Amino acid sequence: MYELGQRFTTGIDIDHALVAKFAEFSGDLNPIHVDAVVAREFGHPKPVAHGAILVAIISRMIGMEIPGPGAVWLSQNVEWLQPVYVGDRISVTLEITEYSQGASLLTLAVCAVNHDGTKVMQGQARVKQGYNLARTRERKMDKKGLAILTGGSRGIGATIAAVLAEDGYDVALIFRSNREVAKKVAASVQSFGRKCHLVRADLTIPGQGTEDLIALGPCNLFVHAASADIGTVRIDEGACSSQDLYDLHWQVTCKAAMELVRLVMPGMVEAGHGRLIFMGTSALDSSPPVGWSPYLMAKHALWGYVRSLAVELGPKGITANMVSPSMIITDLTKNVPHRAKEIEARKNPVRRLAQPGDVADAVRYLASDGASFVNGQNIFLTGGI
Structure with missing residues (x-):
């Protein structure tokens, strides 16, 4: 300038x-x-x-x-x-x-x-002023540095934590309450010779513990995998009269994401490099299950935020993307009947449900040097549905 x-x-x-x-x-x-x-x-x-x-x-x-x-x-x-x-x-x-x-x-x-x-x-x-139309690809990072991960103490997040550690990242694991479970994930990270910082923060409450991340220094990867339990609220049964579940999903999915991005962004901007990755859902691109409006509304808002991040931070060397898997057997789908899961698996072209490892591998790719030109994208992991 x-x-x-x-x-x-x-x-x-x-x-x-x-x-x-x-x-x-x-x-x-x-x-x-x-x-x-x-x-x-x-x-x-x-x-x-x-x-x-x-x-x-x-x-x-x-x-x-x-x-x-x-x-x-x-x-x-x-x-x-x-x-x-x-x-x-x-x-x-x-x-x-x-x-x-x-x-x-x-x-x-x-x-x-x-x-x-x-x-x-x-x-x-x-x-x-000249403009390099082919701009030099961003330099490869000699050190992976620090990855901050929400929702890392269970399911998808725990698998992502292990994959990132395997790839050379130290991990700051944000957990809400179950320290013993978080310690198990930390042990998995440490088994790859990487550091794991346990940060207790309640993402359902604005600013509850997230400020502790500042002391860890700059990070070059942020993965927002946290989610409130989906729950179900039927719109035709008066859902709009009770905002609790809507507010919960908005807080955990969107407001917490924005709060954490504000914390990690200055370090990424200064380094000229960063990756922001968010969990979506395949229901963003298909007919949603009945009762999912609180969960799905928040995910749609998050996707809009991701697209804006991609446009505004791309010139600074920071990419923002989303990974949207179809049904996975985790705590989030514990209330889905087994028979429904079986039907879903049978009708899938690859004849199975998505696995946490599928999501972790997509995150691994988006965090890699090979994805430097992938920005503002939503990768749907559906097996072809």
């Missing part, structure tokens, strides 16, 4: 070798440039440097500094006010007088002065 009035300055010593080299390159062998005797005959105390040498210095500054590699020089007007002589020390300054970020155009005031402070040249340049 540039600012009006911002200046860039460079200096150059004008010597005989430089003038001779430029004369040979350009073919301008006018004797006042290369012959001191002739220069004096024309009234100059020393050989006169080619004016285009200073233009070449402007070209160097535009191409290497302001705005730098990829820049296209659109126009230049120059007024030479005084001769530049061999032996002069010249200082060239470019000052931003106009900047259009949308058009990537810069207007630069040009000024050159000699070692006596005498202005020898002035003018104006217009430059288009």
